[in-house]
Amino acid sequence: MWIRKLFLGIFGFGAGVGLAGGFFALLIALGIVSRFAHQTKTGKFLWVYEMILAAGGVFGTTWYLYGWKISIGKIGLGIYGSAAGIFVGAWAMALTEVIDTIPIFMRRVALKKGLVLIVWTIAIGHTAGSLLHTFLW
Numbered sequence: 398m399w400i401r402k403l404f405l406g407i408f409g410f411g412a413g414v415g416l417a418g419g420f421f422a423l424l425i426a427l428g429i430v431s432r433f434a435h436q437t438k439t440g441k442f443l444w445v446y447e448m449i450l451a452a453g454g455v456f457g458t459t460w461y462l463y464g465w466k467i468s469i470g471k472i473g474l475g476i477y478g479s480a481a482g483i484f485v486g487a488w489a490m491a492l493t494e495v496i497d498t499i500p501i502f503m504r505r506v507a508l509k510k511g512l513v514l515i516v517w518t519i520a521i522g523h524t525a526g527s528l529l530h531t532f533l534w
Contacts, residue, residue: 417454424450427491482527 424430430447434440460467469477503512 413458417458421451421454424488427488429488429491432491433487 430450431440431443434443434446459465502508508515
């Protein structure tokens with residue numbers, strides 16, 4: 398029985414390390430961190446961004462793994478949710494930019510006008526879906 402638990406622990410740890418390594422490698426390959434540093438003109442602090450990103454991954458995994466609770470209140474939850482949403486949105490947009498999803502889509506459907514409307518519609522749809530999921534389910 399203990400050998401099974403040991404094997405599952407080693408397998409789980411290895412899978413987690415592999416998944417986290419792939420995720421952070423994708424973030425670096427997409428250039429999100431360097432793009433944020435460039436846009437904010439804080440390129441000399443790039444190492445700080447990278448260390449905070451790695452520490453966030455370690456602390457987030459640890460908190461999830463051990464089920465720790467943090468009481469930050471509704472305002473803190475709103476701040477955290479906004480920051481997480483901005484990060485995920487920037488990550489998704491960087492991914493679409495790298496694989497050229499939007500230009501390929503525009504060429505395939507022969508779209509000449511209305512791209513701004515499409516982007517706003519997608520953003521509003523995602524927001525509405527998130528709000529419905531949060532408050533109704």
